[in-house]
Amino acid sequence: xxxxxxxxxxxxxxxxxxxxxxxxxxxxxxxxxxxxxxxxxxxxxxxxxxxxxxxxxxxxxxxxxxxxxxxxxxxxxxxxxxxxxxxxxxxxxxxxxxxxxxxxxxxxxxxxxxxxxxx
Numbered sequence: 001x002x003x004x005x006x007x008x009x010x011x012x013x014x015x016x017x018x019x020x021x022x023x024x025x026x027x028x029x030x031x032x033x034x035x036x037x038x039x040x041x042x043x044x045x046x047x048x049x050x051x052x053x054x055x056x057x058x059x060x061x062x063x064x065x066x067x068x069x070x071x072x073x074x075x076x077x078x079x080x081x082x083x084x085x086x087x088x089x090x091x092x093x094x095x096x097x098x099x100x101x102x103x104x105x106x107x108x109x110x111x112x113x114x115x116x117x118x119x
Contacts, residue, residue, distance in 0.1 A: 010069065011078045014070075017065070041074040
């Protein structure tokens with residue numbers, strides 16, 4: 001498992017979660033400075049605030065994945081995840097979960113009229 005899902009893959013999943021949730025918050029009118037200063041790299045907090053801002057289409061496995069990655073990601077320590085923590089996740093499913101998150105954020109942002117061809 002460790003060789004198939006190296007540190008970089010876990011790190012990129014965490015980045016994708018962070019940026020997708022912050023993009024949703026930006027779309028809801030939360031400024032980038034607030035996201036950067038208050039949420040920082042806390043995936044659990046970002047998910048909580050996205051839900052408070054109305055994000056209802058949260059993929060079922062996202063809270064669990066965010067809770068697993070956040071303590072390491074928030075302190076730049078993805079490489080320090082234990083083999084047990086790494087082995088507790090189906091990383092293919094984690095990739096699908098993050099893809100679903102990005103799709104849901106795009107769909108919500110798209111529903112607000114910011115479309116291809118819009119002026």
